[in-house]
Amino acid sequence: MNDCIFCKIISNDIPSYKIYEDEHVIAFLDISQATPGHTLVIPKVHIRDIFELDEHLAAHCFAVATKLAKHIVPLVGATGVNIVNNSHEVAGQAVFHFHAHIVPRFDATNDGYNAHWHNNMHEYNQEQLQTLATTLYVANK
Numbered sequence: 001m002n003d004c005i006f007c008k009i010i011s012n013d014i015p016s017y018k019i020y021e022d023e024h025v026i027a028f029l030d031i032s033q034a035t036p037g038h039t040l041v042i043p044k045v046h047i048r049d050i051f052e053l054d055e056h057l058a059a060h061c062f063a064v065a066t067k068l069a070k071h072i073v074p075l076v077g078a079t080g081v082n083i084v085n086n087s088h089e090v091a092g093q094a095v096f097h098f099h100a101h102i103v104p105r106f107d108a109t110n111d112g113y114n115a116h117w118h119n120n121m122h123e124y125n126q127e128q129l130q131t132l133a134t135t136l137y138v139a140n141k
């Protein structure tokens with residue numbers, strides 16, 4: 001895709017600090033470096049977001065993110081990691097080429113990354129939760 005900044009990184013039309021490459025994915029330092037070692041794993045084909053990503057390529061991206069997380073975290077002196085994908089504007093996606101963030105974590109509250117969700121359990125009763133689970137249930141084929 002011509003106007004995609006990550007496709008330009010794949011084709012080396014714009015520079016990046018690459019730390020991994022194989023047949024299907026590359027990984028490079030995120031320009032924001034939310035924490036030291038903040039890395040993006042992206043497929044080499046232009047895929048907009050997780051809704052366009054097939055499960056085999058998703059599995060490979062996650063396998064690479066897993067391998068790199070285990071590699072990066074001790075090297076940068078972190079103790080934890082967040083693996084994050086933002087898909088669609090409403091989820092905070094800013095670059096529309098699928099990417100998994102690897103964000104090494106040093107401190108729970110003050111290390112440059114802050115993602116949390118609210119506990120809204122008080123808005124649900126057991127019947128509503130069962131209805132939700134029944135609606136979302138996926139049969140294992």
Ligand code: 5GP
Binds near residue numbers: 029092095
């Ligand atoms: P999103 O919000 O889409 O999940 O994250 C996009 C990420 O891409 C941001 O963390 C941003 O810092 C990173 N980014 C945007 N442009 C570039 C770039 O040209 N090079 C690199 N290495 N990262 C970029």
Ligand code: ZN
Binds near residue numbers: 005007096
């Ligand atoms: Zn692209």
